[in-house]
Amino acid sequence: MKNDVHKFTKLKPTEVEKYFETSCIKGLTADSVTKRREKYGDNELVEAKKPNLLMQIIHHLDDITSLILLFAVALSAYLALTTDSDWTKAIVIGAIVILNVGIALFQEHSAEKALSALKSMTQQTVTVIRAGEKQVIPTNELVPGDLISLESGDIVPADSRIIKSTSLSADEAILTGESLPIEKTANAMDVAPESLGDSKNMLFSGTAITQGTATAIVTATGMQTELGKIATLLNTTQKQQTPLSKRLDSLTKRLSFVAVLGGTATILIATLFHQETFTESLMFGVSLAIAAVPETLPVIVTLSMAHGVQKMAKKKAIIRQVSAVETIGNVNVIASDKTGTLTQNKMTITKYWPENKNVRTVEKIKGSEKLAKEDKQFLTYLGLSTNAELTTNGKADIGDPTELAIVHLLARFKMTRAECEKSYPRIAEDPFDSDKKTMTTWHKRPDGKYVAIIKGAIDRIPFGKSVEKNKLYDIHDQFAAEALRVLAAGFQVFDSLPAERNDDALTDIQLLGLIGIIDPPRPEVIPAIKAAQKGGIATVMITGDHLETAKAIAQEIGILKAGKIAITGQQLNELDDEEFAAKIDSIRVYARTSPADKIRIVKAWQSHGAIVAMTGDGVNDAPALKAANVGIAMGITGTEVSKNAADMVLADDNFATIIEAVKQGRTVYENILKAVEFLVSVNFAQIFTMVGAIAMGWGAPMTPEQLLIVNVLADGIPGFFLSREIAEPGIMNFSPIKKDTSIWSRGLGKRVAVRSATYIILILAIYVLGRFGLNNNLPEIGTTMLFLVLAIGSMLDIYPIKTRQSITKHAYTNNPALNKSLIFTLLGIVIIALFQPLATLFSIAALNLTEWVIVIVAIFIPTIVIELYKRSQGKIAKS
């Protein structure tokens, strides 16, 4: 490996250029890119192959539910072989097992398809220079020899040899385990590096640029990279369990346990007290086990989550961790960046103040006006201290919006950065970072002297003694009170260039002036913050901007209201943990913060019992994004590092999108609970009815095949479509659900109890009526009537369950797919009941008119009871 890398580390940049037949200035030609793509393929790590169909089927049969079913098949087969019973049972149960696995595979496949479609939305990109043109391309299109340009916050897209760098460091923990950033340079290395970590002039795929900028030539792509060599094939479709699905899993397991216990008890009761044969009682036991298990629930949970992910993506919230779908619905604090998320990030300089002059209002100065000498000098220095570039059509302007605002101002007065740099060539740069909040550039002046220009946060520039601070701060505060983002600028002239060109050399900074930048709030943010508040969610603003600017904007958008306060990062540092905890609920704005403050804020809120969503865009935000319950990165302005650390990415950087995601998250959660109510109460009813009837000595009132038809066909199929239920009108009007809240609280337990009880009473009564009341002990009539009432009744009462609104409102119209599935399953049941061969197969007897009338009346009873119960709870949502 050492020599492999040394092949490039020992070369000079010009030699690397030659080796790859590329150009350090123009990059590759279009022609050679095409050829190399053919030769090297996509710059991607190869994914592990998906398990084949057989493995997937085995995986589905590998849970307790399927094992019970398989046991039932085996038992029926055994009975068919050893006794006079036929093969019907074994075949029917077997067919239902196949149907169940088939449905699960299909639903899972569509859920996976939905999730993998998202992958392309989070495709990483890179700036590459090809044929002399800078362009942004998907990283998978890179080829060896490509000339790429990287900056702080980027994830290195392929192994590359650095040919130019400024203050470059990279975090290579992913490859080497070293947690501290490694400094990097372009210099050739004489001695072969001991390890990857010592390869100072190389950047490796998958590592992160933590500081500075680099131009590099790609040396290896895809599986040829060092990461590719060590990566055992990636399995990107890892399955994650959300807290809710974990709880539901344990619910299913507990139900299965109850089933096994109940089954054993039934076998004992049946053989000991009712003199049934052992094999027959074994069949009862198996039926009971089948009755107890909600076979389709796990797939409904997966499907609901996938559907939520898809809907969120449509609303521009891209989920990276499926568990975030659930967590986002339950957050009670959203800590949001200001710039770009709450505001538009469309920065325009509205005012500026050249030192010693009056404040200039840009709007009042005509573009054609001849500028005063001081203004021209002021703007020239400002232009020199930026890295932004305007393109002719304005569509692909490159650079930080704050800096673009500066070059736009220059353009208004027919000035360009390039022109400024012609007279003042740049020698060095100390780039901006949000910890120090300043940026410095060094230039040679036309008079042969040198000048360092520093711009940034007023309180972070150590101005010299001669600068009159009072006046400076007066004007600053005046700008800030108008919600303007203020940048101060200063300079220092040197006769000769200092050896170390860093901020320590700046011992006597002169004032250049101030600029005031407007960044209007996003219009959707004000209603979104109101909605959050209504939903019991506190919105907190965290910004690097000045306290006064932050306060002015926070008031405008409704974050900072009476009784709430704003503090600076410095004031925060002065609070110890206890003092902070006491105040945390009242602090709504944190200004002049550094990324490290964010972790403290997240953790403090969490120890306050809150579930926190936190936004972040910079490379230093990654730890806070990981610490938050839902880390949210910015799709447009965010660094790749922050996106990698996030659970969710906002494709539009917009705060309002977070609130949409909360709404969707809550809807998914509710829909899953609706599915639990819909399925599990029928399981309970089945268990009690079976045990009750067997205890009474009536034998099993339903056959295993009938139980399966109810669970998999009648309830299972419509149940899938509960995942498509749209948000309830009042979904944002209740407080978030606390972390350890049981799923049975908030009324679900009672609703399940009412529905189970309704069915137990109803179907036992129907059974008794059918078997003894209307006939002289005809169990098959009792069973048939019970089956029809349970199957059709538990299908129809999906309507009062699916909505918290009155059943007469939208319930029948807002989910057409569910209606179709109901018609389909209803037809299925009717065909089973009326089509003789099928009826015989499922032990369904022919009913007379009276019996049919009773069945038809009875199937509506649960719907009426549930709707009335819902109303009695007074929780009907208004639309």
Ligand code: ATP
């Ligand atoms: P948020 O965290 O809400 O996105 P922000 O973008 O305002 O906040 P920073 O980017 O850290 O936070 O900016 C903080 C301060 O740094 C600004 O108020 C400004 O004074 C200064 N600043 C921002 N951009 C630059 C830049 N390109 N050059 C110099 N100084 C800058």
